[in-house]
Amino acid sequence: MKMGALTRTVRLGFKSLMLHKLRSLLTTLGVLFGVSSVIAMLAIGEGASEEAQEQIRELGSQNVILRSVKPPDELASNQTSRVLSYGLTQADLRRAESSYPWVTRAIPVRQLQQEVRLGERALNPRVLATVPEWIDVTGRMISEGRFLSAHDEENVNNVVVLGYEVSRWLSPFDNPIGTEVKIGADYFIVIGVLLPRMRLDSDAAAPGSEVTGEVFVPLSTGTRWFGDMQVKIRSGSREMEQVELHEIVLEVETPEGVPLTAGAAREMLARNHNQRDWEVVVPLELLAKAEETKRIFNIVLGSIAGISLLVGGIGIMNVMLATVTERTREIGIRRALGAKKRHIMLQFLVECVVLAVGGGLAGIALGLGIPFLVERYADMRTIVRPDGPILAFGISVGIGLLFGLYPAWRAANLDPVEALRHE
Amino acid sequence: MAPDPQPAAGGNAPVAELKDVQRVYRMGNNEVRALDGVSVAFGAGEFWSIMGTSGSGKSTLLNILGCIDRPTGGSYHVDGTNVNELDDDGLSELRGTRIGFVFQSFNLIPQLNVLENILVPVFYRDEQPAHAEDRARMIAERVGLGGRFDHRPTELSGGQQQRVAIARALINDPPIVLADEATGNLDSTTAQEILELFDELHAEGKTILLVTHEAIIARRAQLMLRLKDGRVEKIEAGDKSR
Structure with missing residues (x-):
């Protein structure tokens, strides 16, 4: 019963978004590029750090090497x-x-x-x-x-x-x-x-x-x-x-x-x-340094990804606010026909999540394609871990929810009388 | 304030009852009294028309009758429930199950097809009835829609759209059908058909509240309520009562 209602709401969301195909498509682009860059950069970063660590490990992590210089x-x-x-x-x-x-x-x-x-x-x-x-x-x-x-x-x-x-x-x-x-x-x-x-x-x-x-x-x-x-x-x-x-x-x-x-x-x-005329090389220290470098790299990547996803989320919110205004009358009709605030809230929230997830899935596809091309044409090692796409998917759902919250709240709290009178 | 006199229509128990209803809007320091002590009892199964010039409080009354607005004073009972005691969810549930709206501009949802439009009020009910879709098809046949279930509203004529809206109003089997200038956007032939449909619904036992500004249409009702300056000016018997 509950599942049925949700499926119906998702289908309704699709239908409403399909009314404005180009607008919906453009809105998803922000999340799309955000997600794909997360996956691609994670894969490239992971590959580079793996390569570095492998080279260090070859020297033997429990060895200390004295060298003539x-x-x-x-x-x-x-x-x-x-x-x-x-x-x-x-x-x-x-x-x-x-x-x-x-x-x-x-x-x-x-x-x-x-x-x-x-x-x-x-x-x-x-x-x-x-x-x-x-x-x-x-x-x-x-x-x-x-x-x-x-x-x-x-x-x-x-x-x-x-x-x-x-x-x-x-x-x-x-x-x-x-x-x-x-x-x-x-x-x-x-x-x-x-x-x-x-x-x-x-x-x-x-x-x-x-x-x-x-x-x-x-x-x-x-x-x-x-x-x-x-x-x-x-x-x-x-x-x-x-x-x-x-x-x-x-x-x-x-x-x-x-x-x-x-x-x-x-x-x-x-x-x-x-x-x-000598130097002491400690692979273990290098390993620790490589870990640290990787950590910093991840923080930088995370920030870049976070910013692009933020921008994507704001894009979604912006469009959804416009949509709510545009569909004020529909909201009024639905309220008159017995829709409770939570129904309206859910309807618009679902639309935001559908937008974000749509962008997220396309972003995952693109994000998996980029490492493949990099490996093929730039001759760099890339490693795609399964948690990358899963994380990206989760993030896009979260973006949809987070940035859909305010437009959906606005929609739900419109005065039915005013909304119904809206032309 | 003394209640307005009201001729008995058939002595039916009221399905919707206004008692000294006030609706006051505050605009800055000014008070606008859109409704100023309206008392009417709409008996179950009665056919009423509600008339009034613009500014008479007709729209405000309609909003209160339809439970999308609340009185600021007095009380309004629908089917025995005091509207003032309900929260927003309760009010939504009440209008979803007790009141069927029919609007002047049809107000169908453009991205949904005919069947989906008819089913909209079902999905907002707290408890989902069984066989809703079968019932929707049945009602669509009943209001004369034939088999156009997967057409979009834009593919239908005005009369057909209004039939979809009426089917939608009936899907939850509410005791009250509230029609706001339901024939205002239709040509006279189609308007006549729609009005006949209301007659049939009345014959089937629905309480019909028809808001209109056309005297000819208003006279089709059993009872005519005329509003003026936020008060009941008079209540007269219509043609149907004879």
Whole structure:
């Protein structure tokens, strides 16, 4: 019975709105654009923040990373040949390993400037010399073969594990396990391939484009063949750098230990280095920063969406006030025929909600279409969560109710005598 | 104030009774006494016409009789209920179920078709009667609308529109039909048909209150109430009483 009355009122609302199709259509536009921008911006924001967080998570949220940084060179430009020595040392590694109780493992990483070649194909990925535990600490996965072993490290084996992108580039069609690739002047046997990073969009690096991959060799092998010295040849000058370790990854036992470890590491490095040739990267801090950025982003988005919905709501209210004036006589007739104030109130409220929901549904459709186009043409990741459209729908119902309240109240409280006399 | 004399029409028990009804409008410091002590008892099943020049208080009386306005003094009983004791909802329910309005300009709702227009007063009742739609079709046949149920008001002639309005007035089976210049917008032939319809309704036992300014039409009633300056000038017997 009650449901029947409501359905009838909704149908009546549709009929009344259809009397002025263009006006009704224009009125819904405000809510339409408001809702669609909410959904689209949420999807884009969610995508961007997800991407950022994924990259941070790849570094390992329970790790603290110490990195060598080239100090600002004040007099290097005039020098034609000199050895620049900086960065983390084996001593730092030993201190980091032994001095903090929360650090379970400390993983040294060296980065070598070498070309990697397989037959005709050559590229310059990051050649990382490290220990077998690296894979456990960073949480990366093997897709084929195996990672470096303690045996490789002890025996200074010429073996290499390829990053996914490198393997795709060097050997797009065949399984590269067992083949020999040339790194610098020496041949290394491929023993494994890593799974790609979680990013979905950079799945396949097109041939010819820059490959930012990685390959891994045992630390001992790296040191044996390539030494500590890196030679860069620039136009007219040879630049030599001596760096013992490029990176030390500290694995911390619990998340609570991360800030303590980071603080202690900063202190230790500051004490033992006479120049600022290091930095401490804390993914957990970055994660917190990313969360904060996302929060601010959401507040800004929310405000923009709120303003556009407010404008949409005011548009509805404006048109409904005009409609009430225009249909004063109808209201008078209905009151004379026995309509109570609540009937008139409901009738106009329903019309407002129908307008707002109409705009809201069209806005949801448009709002879902925009992320699709953005993904397709702007090459950005977007994530549409189901609560976005649900929220948007709820908001449009709320807008209809809120901004319909006053016009409906006005309609309901017209004096029947006056309303009936209205021309 | 002494009640006006009233000839007995058929000795019927009153279905609508005004006792010393006043309606005073305040405009700034001025008081306008639109009705100044009107006492009439409209007996059940009687056919009345109400006449009066503009300014006589005719419209005000109509509003009070139709329960869309309330007296500021005196009392008005409809079907035994004192209008002054009702709140807005009660008053709405009363006029929805006890009074059928027929207006000069038909006052159909343009976005609804014939059947929906006839059914409007049903939906505002506190309790929904069963088979309302069947009843609406029946009444539409009764007032001579034939089968034009899904036409819009704009697709109908004036006479047909007024028939829809009459069907609408009858849908809740009210004891009183209040017609305000119901033939004013119609040509004489159609007006005659509509007046005959009122005669038939009267014969079926409805109380008809016909507000008009045309003496010829007024004389069709059993009783003629003439208003002047907010008071009952006289009540005479019409042609029907003979």
